Amino acid sequence: MGGVRGSNFRFGQVMNCDIGSDIPRAAAIIRNGGLVGMPTETVYGLAANALDARAVARIFEAKQRPFFDPLIVHVADRHWMPRVVSEFPPLAQRMADRFWPGPLTLVLPRSSGIPDLVTSGLPSVGVRMPRHPLALQLLTQSGLPIAAPSANLFGRISPTTAQHVADQLGDRIDYILDGGSCDVGLESTVLKLDPRPCLLRPGGISLEELEAELGHVDIIPPTDHPSENDSATPQTAPGMLPQHYAPRTPLFLESGISARDSASRPSGRLGGLGFTTVPAGYAYSAQEILSPAGNLVTAAAGFFAALRRLDELSLDAIVAGEFPDQGLGRALNDRLRRAAYR
DSSP, X not given: OOOEEEEETTTTEEEEEEXXXXXXXXXHHHHTTOOEEEOOSSSOEEEEETTOHHHHHHHHHHHTOOTTSOOXXXXXXXXXXXXXXXXXXXXXXXXXXXXXXXXXXXXXXXXXXXXXXXXXXXXXXXXXXXXXXXXXXXXXXXXXOEEOOBSSSTTBOOOOSHHHHHHHHTTTSSEEEOOOSOSSOSOOEEEEOSSSOEEEEOOSSXXXXXXXXXXXXXXXXXXXXXXXXXXXXXXXXXXXXXXXXXXXXXXEEGGGOOTTOGGGSOOSSEEEEESSSOOSSOOEEEEEESOTTOOHHHHHHHHHHHHHHHHTTTOSEEEEOOOOSSTHHHHHHXXXXXXXXX
């Protein structure tokens, strides 16, 4: 199965990467040190053999990702954990029992077989078991743990379809598995359990779900990093930078726009992004309402695709309203705040 070629409609450039559903081909690419766009239930990942430092280096090169930002490793089975982590404590096993396969990444002590590049030199590694059937098949047929950050250029909008991957990375990678649109639409929740439960990144598993299992969970805010060239202070986990997931079009949060300061108000051709309605008081050239019925699951699944559609319209700015700060709304607000114009 050769697949079809991805094309970048925004820039009119034909990409040279096949899109298809050939699992044996994709698995062979992984075993041979190549890169595959891999569907998961969260977002599409840029997959490589997590045990091969040269293959992992290709991820950083293709994404233009700074080396201080560690990667998440994906496994197909609990029996794979000794290949990735040196310890799998009982509390972590309990959380895996509850949420795997699914959008929960656990930060655990790394095994000696995981290259430093995967963890940015940290003694811990983020690991999860994806729920998407094609991701599990790719893991199983390759026989390898897979490192897979989101399959986009660093800091840009996360991809939720195979075409999104082709639009940004199609000329830099070897193959894209087409698994349709992602069900969850937001990256995984990242949880550290030692010495106490800490939420490092909100995502597809809500804080409320975690606390139902663990009791109180501390929330760790995003942290600034001094320089993309400074690898002395790696991030604790993936996705913790304060500015991330950003469109090229400046995005303004409704809550950050002052009605008294006209200079802070965006102008020109505007796009509106909202949960049940778009922010009032603006003349929009385009609007994206994520769930008129107020369903946060629906909103999360369509969030990045809606943001991408607005970003492709050559607007002067996007005005976004925030979500209820509960359940998946907390993760959606996290993505908005990191994408906002500074």
